[in-house]
Amino acid sequence: xxxxGSLRRSFLPRLSPALPLYLFTLVxxxxxxxxxxxxxxxHREGAWGVAAEFTLxxxxxxxIPEFAGTFVQSILLSLISTVMVIILGYPxxxxxxxxxxxxxxxxxxxxxxxxxxSSLMRLYGWIIMFRANGPLDILLMGLHITRxxxxxxxxxxxxxxxxxxxxxxxxxxxxYASAEKLDRELVEAARDLGASPIRAxxxxxxxxxxxxxFSGVVLTFVPSMGLFFIADILGGNKVVLVxxxxxxxxxxxxxxxxxxxLSVVLMVMTSIFIYLYRRLSRTLGGxxxxxxxx
Amino acid sequence: MKKNSVVLLTAAIFxxxxxxxxxxxxxxxxxxxxxxxxxxxxxxxxILDGFEKDTGIAIxxxxxxxxxxxxxxxxxxxxxxxxxxxxxxxxIETAIAEGLVQKLDKSKLSNYRNINPLYQGPFYxxxxxxxxxxxxxxxxxVYDPSRVSVNIRGxxxxxxxxxxxxxxxxxxxxxxxxxxxxxxKQSYNTNDTAVIRQAGERLLxxxxxxRLIRDDFLEEELLSGEIAAAVMxxxxxxxxxxxxxxxxxxxxxxxxxxxxxxxxxPSKAPxxxxxxxxxxxxxxxxxxxxxxxxxxxxxxxxASDPLISDExxxxxxxxxxxxxxxxxxxxxxxxxxxxxxxxxxxFRTAAGQQ
Numbered sequence: 001x002x003x004x005g006s007l008r009r010s011f012l013p014r015l016s017p018a019l020p021l022y023l024f025t026l027v028x029x030x031x032x033x034x035x036x037x038x039x040x041x042x043h044r045e046g047a048w049g050v051a052a053e054f055t056l057x058x059x060x061x062x063x064i065p066e067f068a069g070t071f072v073q074s075i076l077l078s079l080i081s082t083v084m085v086i087i088l089g090y091p092x093x094x095x096x097x098x099x100x101x102x103x104x105x106x107x108x109x110x111x112x113x114x115x116x117x118s119s120l121m122r123l124y125g126w127i128i129m130f131r132a133n134g135p136l137d138i139l140l141m142g143l144h145i146t147r148x149x150x151x152x153x154x155x156x157x158x159x160x161x162x163x164x165x166x167x168x169x170x171x172x173x174x175x176y177a178s179a180e181k182l183d184r185e186l187v188e189a190a191r192d193l194g195a196s197p198i199r200a201x202x203x204x205x206x207x208x209x210x211x212x213x214f215s216g217v218v219l220t221f222v223p224s225m226g227l228f229f230i231a232d233i234l235g236g237n238k239v240v241l242v243x244x245x246x247x248x249x250x251x252x253x254x255x256x257x258x259x260x261x262l263s264v265v266l267m268v269m270t271s272i273f274i275y276l277y278r279r280l281s282r283t284l285g286g287x288x289x290x291x292x293x294x
Numbered sequence: 295m296k297k298n299s300v301v302l303l304t305a306a307i308f309x310x311x312x313x314x315x316x317x318x319x320x321x322x323x324x325x326x327x328x329x330x331x332x333x334x335x336x337x338x339x340x341i342l343d344g345f346e347k348d349t350g351i352a353i354x355x356x357x358x359x360x361x362x363x364x365x366x367x368x369x370x371x372x373x374x375x376x377x378x379x380x381x382x383x384x385x386i387e388t389a390i391a392e393g394l395v396q397k398l399d400k401s402k403l404s405n406y407r408n409i410n411p412l413y414q415g416p417f418y419x420x421x422x423x424x425x426x427x428x429x430x431x432x433x434x435x436v437y438d439p440s441r442v443s444v445n446i447r448g449x450x451x452x453x454x455x456x457x458x459x460x461x462x463x464x465x466x467x468x469x470x471x472x473x474x475x476x477x478x479k480q481s482y483n484t485n486d487t488a489v490i491r492q493a494g495e496r497l498l499x500x501x502x503x504x505r506l507i508r509d510d511f512l513e514e515e516l517l518s519g520e521i522a523a524a525v526m527x528x529x530x531x532x533x534x535x536x537x538x539x540x541x542x543x544x545x546x547x548x549x550x551x552x553x554x555x556x557x558x559x560p561s562k563a564p565x566x567x568x569x570x571x572x573x574x575x576x577x578x579x580x581x582x583x584x585x586x587x588x589x590x591x592x593x594x595x596x597a598s599d600p601l602i603s604d605e606x607x608x609x610x611x612x613x614x615x616x617x618x619x620x621x622x623x624x625x626x627x628x629x630x631x632x633x634x635x636x637x638x639x640x641f642r643t644a645a646g647q648q
Binding site for chain 1: 360362459465466467504505506507508518519520628631632634635636637639640642643645646
């Protein structure tokens with residue numbers, strides 16, 4: 001009697017304010033996940049129905065080279081995009097932190113403004129840019145750099161450009177956040193002790209901004225696995241990523257169980273990636289959290 | 295004071311329409327309303343207005359975007375709620391099988407004889423008991439003769455090396471894989487996975503020629519010169535041809551795939567009489583012609599064909615003596631469907647690696 005009483009006293013009051021949140025998570029996060037997991041072990045029936053019989057067939061089908069290839073293709077594109085985003089975004093974020101206050105907020109505003117339009121709209125902007133005889137062609141031909149229209153649209157480089165464009169801010173912000181916290185005096189101390197600028201950067205600034213770079217990598221690599229519409233729009237549907245395959249299985253093939261299995265595998269892969277990130281981040285002395293955003 | 299009057303005025307503006315609607319809707323719509331359930335923009339506004347004026351039946355036009363949404367709603371309503379539905383062939387097959395469609399009483403359709411026999415007795419309704427066709431889509435080849443050096447007459451011509459990076463395709467894998475099946479002189483609907491696999495290998499040879507695969511606005515790409523030849527749907531071919539009359543529209547010699555949109559009355563339609571009235575109204579030769587010109591799909595009424603204006607005639611009516619082998623794409627077995635998914639993914643990936 002007294003035990004249940006104390007339990008109620010200690011447990012319920014703590015639980016109750018957050019109860020709606022727990023319920024929300026249960027219904028809208030856990031529920032769909034369980035549904036998806038269950039669906040992935042069923043099989044399709046008729047044109048688009050689902051038969052509730054246990055099967056491993058969907059997971060076996062993922063092993064077929066064509067379908068497994070979409071995972072390879074996705075990881076490859078994500079890797080290429082992430083590396084490009086590091087090359088462009090790291091210096092951007094790093095030097096942005098060194099601007100004076102007024103310029104810093106101006107640059108930040110310029111980074112945010114494009115987000116006020118729909119991402120699809122911005123992608124269509126790239127289509128106009130890359131189109132045969134579009135602005136880019138006119139410029140390059142006007143400068144006598146190229147002689148005839150380049151066929152940029154619906155190509156792999158176009159997809160990579162779109163990915164970089166969509167992901168760049170997610171690298172710049174975390175890098176900026178950790179570069180801003182960087183104690184400039186440490187760099188000056190290194191310089192005073194005779195380190196060259198490059199050596200001072202490599203031994204002081206880079207390790208201290210590593211957490212920002214790391215979370216930037218997570219924030220670009222993980223979502224890039226799901227940005228299938230960029231491959232659709234700028235790649236002319238020819239670069240088949242896991243996301244494209246899932247979309248197609250849902251919308252065109254009406255094979256929901258296979259789409260669910262693909263999603264489960266994709267989620268497991270992403271989770272492993274985040275787990276590795278946290279392990280690596282902890283061994284390097286970080287908190288394992290996402291610097292700059294969490 | 296002034297502020298108050300502004301608030302009142304705003305409130306009045308917002309409330310008046312509601313009062314009007316709630317005031318008049320109760321009395322006269324119970325019997326005299328047609329709930330029409332189909333895609334958006336299936337009829338010219340004049341036809342809808344004309345029907346309301348001539349019959350006094352108000353049209354409640356409800357939209358869906360995907361056939362599957364329609365079927366789910368119809369299943370939930372157990373064949374009720376809607377009076378007339380227009381959807382794609384393959385989904386009607388399922389709707390009929392599930393008993394969600396009522397048999398037509400043709401004595402109520404005096405214009406029934408206007409239908410083109412070519413579009414009758416389809417796989418989903420072999421004895422024409424349940425449906426009336428409304429427009430047909432034919433997969434055609436469209437190309438710009440000024441930019442193509444081959445004389446394209448059939449699917450096989452798309453494999454020509456001179457078309458490298460010049461071809462656009464619509465994104466339906468049954469249609470595109472089916473193209474290779476047709477080149478191999480096979481049926482679209484084969485369940486033989488070995489044959490589908492063979493078609494997939496054939497398709498890989500086409501990959502270098504593919505510039506893009508897309509369902510929407512494919513015609514824009516042809517008009518802008520991004521591609522020189524395309525496999526497209528009727529409505530796209532219509533739009534392209536209207537914009538640039540120089541384009542060639544070809545019925546592939548290997549045979550063509552086509553789809554029919556069919557109208558049917560659900561088993562428990564609240565107002566089947568209104569549905570009959572509307573069906574008969576659009577089955578009229580002249581009104582039918584107006585509808586097909588607006589819709590951009592092939593006319594399914596023989597009586598309407600001569601009334602379609604010359605501008606549209608060549609691509610909304612089939613030429614006289616048309617005898618190319620026609621086949622409709624139907625539901626196939628699970629394994630065949632899976633093999634189609636596989637060869638389609640392989641094909642797209644190969645096209646992307648060029």
